[in-house]
Amino acid sequence: MDPGPPSRRRCRRPQYYPITSPISPLDQAIKKVKEAVEEDNGGNYAKAFPSYVYALEYFNTYLKYAKNPKIKEAITLKFNEYLHRAQQISALLDDGGLPGPISSGYGENPEQAKLLAGVGLNSAIIREKPDVKWNDVAGLESAKQALQEAVILPVKFPRFFTGKIVPWRAFLLYGPPETGKSYLAKAVATEADSTFFSISSSDLVSKWMGESEKLVSNLFQMARDSAPSIIFIDEIDSLCGQRGEGNENEASRCIKTELLVQMQDAGRNDKKVLVLAATNTPYALDQAIRRRFDKRIYIPLPDLKARQQMFKVHLGDTPNNLTERDFESLARRTEGFSGSDISICVKNVLFEPVRKTQDAMFFINTSDGMWVPCGPKQPGAVQITMQELAAKGFASKIVPNPISRTDFDKVLARHKPTVSKSDFEVHKRFTKEFGEEG
Known part of the structure; x- marks a missing residue:
């Protein structure tokens, strides 16, 4: 039963009590959810709300220790559904001693309220290392050096940072789309052995009045609790555009104000919380937010050497007959290409041998019993198609030719930056005007 449009009224929170039951958290969560749904369907929202709250608490406890990723994913989906429903009900209830919004403040139990306030951000935490090494990032030596000074050196060589020498705490990575900004952030998290919070604007924007700035505050508090940690905010311009623009509303102003406060505190007091942000449109960023980033690093399009390395990395161990000179030529021909452009180009090339095999009219049977497409004049060529070979039971014996330079020539002829x-x-x-070269 839908209670109708939720009110935005703030209400007093209920009392919370410690969990002491020997029953498993998941069993308790299921039990409380059943109670909540029953009361909810009956229109008893004042009774449904506390049951939802307790169920969410048990679910959260279970998720902390669950090992099976598929089960965790399924539980998290249900968790978010019940959280959303509880927020709807809490916003509907009035001030007559009834429970208030789940994340509306610390109430009478700060730890409980803090826990529930941050649960919506749990999906933003990358709990496993991204496993991206410095060497996986082609080029960008200046950017990598600056990030090493901020993240790696303070941990390994703390004596370097004494007196007035303090590491950088906030980096803005800007540049054209798909130049490796997010990839570089993951490399930082891997090398620093830090908790990695990957945040987008949708993670921090809520339709509930006053909730967005609380999510920002909770994010930084979770980062402090999990320190050393890295907060990576992708497309920060969508959260922190220029003030005074026509599409700015009260909610976006509150988010910017809270982010300014939290970033200032992170720069002064939180020595183990690093803020990374990325944007493709740096001029759209609010000036006050921009000044909070003590390092603003341009992540440019890959240079000649980086492009050459990218072709090799994306090609990997796929059979090919390209020489070092071929890779150099490909790098020269792709000036102005982003990392994403090169990746897409190589993906297209990887399918060229497959396409040729599908269209081939002649095959040769090699000494090891494999059938390889060939030209009609090649010695030993047999006029037969791939489909005919498959019909004869040789499907597992058909092998495409290695990737060649001509495959790249064909794809690059139609591929543009x-x-x-x-x-x-x-x-x-x-x-x-504002940054430095990466």
Whole structure:
């Protein structure tokens, strides 16, 4: 039963009591959910709300220790459904001594309220290492050096940072789309052995009045509790655009204000919380937010050497007959390509041998019993198609030819860079005014 449009009224929170039952958290959660749903369907929202709250608490306890990733994913989905329903009910209830919003403050039990306030951000925590090494990031030596100074050196060589020497605590990574900003952030988390919070604007924006800034506050508190930690905010411009713009509302102003406060505190007091943010449109960023980033690093399009390395990395151990000179030539031909452009190009190339095999009219049977597509004039060529070979029971014996330079030539003839010259000029101008080269 739907209680109708939720009110935005703030209400007093209920008392919370410690969990002492010997029954497993998951069993308790299921029991409380059944009670909550029964009361909810009967329209007894004042009784349904506390049951939802207790169920969420038990679910959260279970998720902390659950090992099976599929079960955790399923439980998390149900958890979010019940959390959303509890928020709807709490917003509907009035001030007559009834329970208030789950994340509306610390209430009479600070630890309980803090726990419930942060649960919506649990999915943003990357609990396993991203497993991206520095060497996996092609180029960007200046950016990697600055991040090493901020993250790696303070941990391994704390004596380096005494007196007025303090590491950088907030980095803005900006540049054209798909140049490796997010990838670089993951490399930092891997090398630093830190808890990694990967945040997008949707994680921090709530339709409930006053909830978005609380999510920002809770995010930084969770980062402090999990220190050393890294908060990575992707597309920060969507959260912190210029003030005074026509589409700015009260909620976005509150988010920016709270983020300014939290970032200032992180820079002064939280020596083990690093803030990384990425944007493709640095000029759209609010000036006050921009100044909170003590390092603003331009992540440019890959240079010649980086492009050459990217072709090798994306090709991996796929059979090919390319030489070092071929890779150098490919790098020269792809000036202006982003890392994503090169990745897509190689993906297309990987399918070229498959396409050729499908279209082949002649095959040769090699000494090891494999059937390889060939030309009609090659000695030993047999006129037969891939489908005919499969019908004869040789499907597992058909092997495409290795990738060749001509495969790349064919794909590059129709593949163009996605970053325009005007985009490139915008970022160069911003770097000259506010940033530094990566």
